[in-house]
Amino acid sequence: MRQRSIIAITAALAAGSLTLTACGSRDDDGKSSSGDKTTVVIGVDAPLTGDLSALGLGIKNSADLAVKTANKQELVKGVEFKIEATDDQAQPSVGQQNAQKFISDKDVLGVVGPLNSGVSQQMQKPLNDAGLTQISPANTGTELTQGDGWKTGKSVRQFKTFFRTATTDEIQGAFAAEYLYQKAGKKKVYLIDDQKTYGAGLAASFKTNFTKLGGKIVGSDHVNPDDRDFNAVVAKIKKTGADALYYGGEYPAAAPLSQQLKDSGQNIPLMGGDGIYSGEFPKLNKKAEGDLATSVGKPVEQLPSAKEFIANYKNAGYKDAYEAYGGLTYDATWAIIEAVKIAVEGNDGKVPSDGRKAVLDAMAKVKFDGVTGTISFDEFGDTTNHMMTAYKVKNGAWAPEYSAAPNVS
């Protein structure tokens, strides 16, 4: 019997700690339904636990900030916005469950998220069937909006409910190739990806564009995103004589990869996409100096709207930083708020009975100046904001080098 009770206590403790974790990732404020206001819920899906939780918590907080700002300004009269944040643990199957949860809650008129393209692939269809608008701040997989046909110029819109404020791999890969070949003068590149939807897609797009410009891919490899020891791969790069390494993946693996590359005596830069454009990258990598990254939009210092966002975020007192996707998340959330506004104004100041359809219809008309630039969506649901910036690590921090909107044929 004694053993039984100890098992019971252990189980209770384990269950208790898991519940606590769940509580920690939920926001309970903003629930006060004041008077006769209608509550509109915006679902947020992102990895709030796990090794990408830093990015995910930034997404959650930024969406929360957008909602609070809209409520404070009373942007839509008679409507109180609220977010409902769920954790997808960066796992597609969990993301799909979260999508079902949003669908079953009739107050949810739009969804912001997720972070990972792989998760998005599983969320798109159920949300589409329910006619629920989804805007991802971070998905860059080109096929998510344009289908597999985009490579051959036969782009077809996949899901009428899917939009994004992030730009596509196609644009990011083209911009990276252009910058590396023409501005940085690197002609021989070694290519590595982490086999995830994001990393592999970006690497493939980079490869196509880099070889089109006349550059040479001298070798390629794939790594496991959970690994932190890449010395064996690094030794392989050495014999190819590459003058740069392009990595499709995220910063937790990119940082040790870059450091081990330089530790092996190869003084060549690592370049990556927005997945490595994080303040953590130079902190985790003692030899990050000279490494390159591309990210969406103009540098925040150059946009007044971004400054305001940063100041508000700081004043709101969030525990975690807004990270790489904060601005894009704010814009994605704001786009849904704008769509709700259009829908409400077209219905005599009331939330229409079929709110989801009205919001989706309004998405085509959404246009505003956001944190990352002018936000509107094209016929595929992609952002019309193609501005990209290349950054370089200087004195232990990312510094903007060059901004342009690449021409994608």
Add this chain to the structure above:
Amino acid sequence: MHELPQQLANGLILGAMYGLIAIGYTMVYGIVQLINFAHGEIFMVGGFGALTVWLTLPDGFALGAAIPLMILGGVIVSVAVATAAERFAYRPLRTAPRLAPLITAIGLSIVLQQAVWMWYPDAKKDRPFPQFDGGPIDVLGANVQRGDLFVLIAAPLCMVALGLFVTKTRSGRGMQATAQDPDTAKLMGINTDRIIVMAFAIGAAFAAIAAVAYGLKNGQVGFRMGFLMGLKAFTAAVLGGIGNIYGAMLGGIVLGVAESLATGYIGDIPGMDLFGGGAWKDVWAFALLILVLLFRPQGLLGERVADRA
């Protein structure tokens, strides 16, 4: 082939780290026949223990001088967590069916990960770990980083010390006796509970040393680092013959070198270019494990079942 010495050195360094962690799996299994799947997390908390020591030391403290203190800090945290786990999670289940402690171990591993994620400051992302300044050292045509020297020195020292402890001391012989037959050992007056705690503690201390090596090598520790390293170390323990302490180290080194060579060379074999590189290295490592187990189900050094400890 001129990078062969480099690949061997990479494999050896990685393998020595696997081996140090594998000791914990093998000792606990040898004595209580429990696969302690929470051992990867014991390794992880050791890394955070060492990091905490480093963060509390004043700025400008030399890393070389700090390392003994960091090891001490890591060992204290790891041993405390491991003995607490033994006392409160495993001991009550010692007479329960085998599956119960196994599932408990998996649960414990999730709890420990989440606890660090939630309560250690800023641990939601990987935390930077101090590293030695200065370039690599050339050893027989291979570049060895300064941080990697640590594991190359610590691993053999630990193995010698453990070997002496098991064979020469009273407690060590008690450990061997408990491994052979716990009931008889108890009848002979050996405090088997103490011996079992000791096995957990030694395994945890070695894991903490491995965690310091991991931090110095990769420049970061994260709450998830125990999962993959634990899985690899467990593989190393099985490869070397679970229950055998020298087998654990040998298994670790074989696994590390196999991974390194698979990354470096499989892709160069004509017709195999699709199956080489970093993505397939785990596949080849596990293929090797299956091959070894086909011909030697007891593992490389598994025949010394009698004196496993």
